Amino acid sequence: MLFAVRMQVDLPDMDPNARRDLLREEREYSQELQRGGEWVHIWRVAGSYANISVFDVTDGDRLHEILWNLPLFPYMSIEVTPLATHPSDIRAG
């Protein structure tokens, strides 16, 4: 199942080393899922500390598990949009 996910990040003031470590953990976690094929796209939302990502996962439970375990999850607002095939998509056959 494909899902589009918008993640808005709102980090509180924190120790600079803790912030650096947190962002490194987030990048490593995200890149591992990208290499595994479940995190298909990640795009920065221009002008905002947010991203729009596309996930290809078995079901909503798996997406929830991925999002819940994001190191930045406590500092994010997340919107999930399930995706379906568009009838005008020339690749859909």
Ligand SMILES: O=C(O)CC1=CCC(=O)O1
């Ligand atoms: O910077 C962001 O948009 C938050 C984020 C999610 C995965 C990642 O590597 O950064």
